Amino acid sequence: MTATVHPLHAKPEPSLEPLMQIVGEDMNGVNAVILERMQSKVALIPELAGHLIAGGGKRMRPMLTLACARLLGYPGTRHHKLAAAVEFIHTATLLHDDVVDGSGMRRGKRTANLIWGNPASVLVGDFLFSRAFELMVEDGSLKVLKILSSASSIIAEGEVEQLTAQRRIETDEDQYLSIIGAKTAALFAAACRVAPVVAEADEEVELALESYGRNLGIAFQLADDVIDYDSDAEVMGKGVGDDFRDGKMTLPLILAYARAGEDDRAFWRSAVSGERVSDDDLAKAISLMRSTEALADTIECARHYGRRAIDALANFPAGKAKSALAEAVEFAIARAY
């Protein structure tokens, strides 16, 4: 499709703009908490944390907390601290992820571990994680604490599971879904579930928004895992092909391997074991993923979870908040094509 053929019917690219519009004012409150609470008398802490936090993240998770609260008509500001806590947990996991993967690029910038070293990234991650819990404790809801401490355990479990699946060609779609359900979707789910708790909504509402967040999180990670093979560094903000070179068993690779003939299977095995790290190898991997429709089917899988996320919103009243949450799902998936 080109602009000259369908100039009037062109559907605009889905974006986070509607989400940002409905949460804009609240987000100023969250940003103030983030800025204030990442401070420390130890100068390296705000310096390192600020590099990542100020570094162009979308802040999708705290925006989801705010938008879900708006969907429920919650009038207060209690959730500002909690949304900041969610972002701190996310930032801590990014710092540790980059150490674990030895990553050099994130959000289009050099990673903290590259600039300040692994030790500083590990310890500042620990600080932000502790700070997140302090924020939750200040809020004082044991229910919120339960949701977010449980999510944190599940995230760490998912990260360890991902580590044990790395370079293991036997990893299958079920295990992949278990990993991304834990490492990514658990925090999206918790970020959304916190809002109805603060708004004192029914358990049914909690479960619906948790389901929205979980399915959105899975769709988001599926799209991310496509982008790692089908994008350029500018869009991605991090190195393309990182998953390939790290031997990460993401769905595009799992599907391509399952659909490969014997020769191509040998290629995938050697690639996953770390013997194929050149640009030509990556180009061949992408070509195989296209010819087996592994990339298209991963996007289709993302769409499936995206539809489930939108379905979870069915019983909420139509309005700006609901539309914005639905478009956030479209946005998460559209990044991949």
Place this chain on the structure above:
Amino acid sequence: MTATVHPLHAKPEPSLEPLMQIVGEDMNGVNAVILERMQSKVALIPELAGHLIAGGGKRMRPMLTLACARLLGYPGTRHHKLAAAVEFIHTATLLHDDVVDGSGMRRGKRTANLIWGNPASVLVGDFLFSRAFELMVEDGSLKVLKILSSASSIIAEGEVEQLTAQRRIETDEDQYLSIIGAKTAALFAAACRVAPVVAEADEEVELALESYGRNLGIAFQLADDVIDYDSDAEVMGKGVGDDFRDGKMTLPLILAYARAGEDDRAFWRSAVSGERVSDDDLAKAISLMRSTEALADTIECARHYGRRAIDALANFPAGKAKSALAEAVEFAIARAY
């Protein structure tokens, strides 16, 4: 003094035996929680965590929680989960410390990072840390959550401060005390303060036991920092001279440097900057620390904080719990000579 001169008056070595006796039964409860809650469907988690947790640690911090509760006559078992949470936080920091320092030996065994690699140690540390918060949330006391989440932030802050002081010869005694007060004493203090909260004792009691824990923690770390220069690997359970080779600015080095002539100052500067890592260099460092009485004065400093810890117990009734807590202080210091 030798055994043949004073055979009948020889004071027995202080030990943790009395502490273990009064908390023995409770400790079984704590160990059961630890074992149960370090489990995960991801096999690497209990494998790696178990290596360290089962690996001969003294479990001093959870024992302190239990002994303080006993001192207050607390009859319940709520503190078992909290003592386990304290040990999980401690274990998480050890895992991350060993990654940060690149350590190879801990408690007389190879470190987890050496066996399973840095990524696994970072992520399993994150898991144990999250699990600790889950245990606290299950207990349900916001006051306990506040004490332990604040301690966790302070620990991380202290670890980052230690990192920034590393290889900086200008680091002075004040900064050193700030670092160990945060990285070590904060958790001892919190472990002790949790007991009066659970036992619903007065704030005055909380502050007394916190002071006991904090001063014991400082004495403990001072003794540890002497042991790193004045012990053998068998007693130490980890490599002797690690602090020296890592350029860690601990009190023995700070004092020896302050008291050195110009030649020896040059030696210390090159050592701290990482240019002197041989066994001969370590031997020279130890010899300088002895001739300047830096080691003896660090032990004297530990005794000072030890006396403050014991003073903090003044208003508690005499009995087995109080004696055991006092002997724990003697034990912490006596390890250094």
